[in-house]
Amino acid sequence: MIRTVESEPHASPPVLAAYSYCEAVTGRQARNFAYGIRLLPAPQRRAMSALYAFSRRVDDIGDGALAGDVKVARLEETRALLTRIREGEVDEDDTDPVAVALTHAAGHFPIPLGGLDELIDGVLMDVRGETYETWDDLKVYCRCVAGAIGRLSLGVFGTEPGARGVDRAPEYADTLGLALQLTNILRDVREDAVGGRTYLPADDLAKFGCSAGFSGPRPPEGSDFAGLVHFEVRRARALFAEGYRLLPMLDRRSGACVAAMAGIYRRLLDRIERDPEAVLRGRVSLPGREKAYVAVRGLSGLDARHVTRRAVRRRV
């Protein structure tokens, strides 16, 4: 895949206003990913904000307090909007800034918009209350809600002309999405349980005596909760190592964006590994200054070089 846009795409005042709206949503809500997105040049940053704002809308429908059938209807309305965007039926005077911005972004970058259909499919799985027996089952969900976001983002980043192994770039972007999502699932294990959701595979929960779930700040009686967490952390690390193979295929600023997003989540994983029960007490997060530090390291390529060398040594 070769980048098709090298310079600032022409954007009219209504389109710029729509992008500003999406950038405000991203700045306010993407507590972790905004640090990476900010490292991109303006056209890519705006396009990523449009993707983020659309994805946020879909996610918020799934997480909100509406009745299940109303959520399904809202998600299908959003899918219909996506079809209008894809078919070029949204013009720049439309009243929906997210639709205007995403239409412009998709007109200037080869974004595989079908990934947003996959996201909607994944959120519908949430609404139906699906649970997952095995990691293979959970992977299907993670591919929809996060792998697809990786592949969509790759459309904005593009790949460096002549980069080796570039035909595998979408696969690596997808795998990075899985790594982020599994980290997110570990971080939010208690919050999700309180909301009536369990994402971790039932067979893993059983193996570590955790089938009773996580309703309180303490692990289930007699379980090996730390063992479960360490097992999933190792799985997430292997996914990060594999997904990092994408980095040498990206230009410096896109690589920095990905390294910052992944670097922040990898540090969350480190914290969770050091103190597994922390995820039962509250939401594990990094201080703003640490996220900014990781972003700067991303820009200097430090994290990326470190992890890709390790990945090659381990032949993950």
Ligand SMILES: CC(C)=CCC/C(C)=C/CC/C(C)=C/COP(=O)(O)OP(=O)(O)O
């Ligand atoms: C190649 C590439 C760019 C891959 C990245 C793909 C990507 C950004 C996937 C996002 C998946 C994810 C963990 C969303 C959580 O959002 P949230 O709003 O719950 O996150 P937060 O609570 O941590 O802010």
